[in-house]
Amino acid sequence: MKRGGILNPAICSLLAELGHTDELLIVDAAYPLPGDAHVIDLTLTPGIPRLLDVLRAVAEELVIDAIAVPFEIKDHSPRLFQEILKCVGEVDVDEIPYHEFKEQSLDVKGIIRTAEFSPYASVRIVAGSAY
Secondary structure, three states, X not given: OOOOOOOOHXXXXXXXXXXXXXXXXXXXXXXXXXXXXXXXXXXXXXXXXOHHHHHHHHHHHOOEEEEEEEOOHHHHOHHHHHXXXXXXXXXXXXXXXXXXXXXXXXXXXEEEEOOOOOOOOOEEEEEOOOO
């Protein structure tokens, strides 16, 4: 048994498969999931787990090069937006209109759906390199 970190085997496997510049999507409960996507659904009850819980855990184990968020999150969920920035640290942040965000996210390596109920609560992560 793992001692700590992410215990979910599907998430551990997905993170291990990511290479430099591969993309991972962490989304809210209402995000429209593509039919052919590799989805890990963590929804339990509204708000459990929250997007920030999952993002913090992923950020502890993954080198993050950059992120993209829907532009609308700043107006509709400003506190969440600030917490996302704290979680990922000093990385490039691309703010994209929501309809473009969804289009650009169709080819991500995997999607982790949370039970977040905040508007526009989605983050696309670009994996970095450890060297």
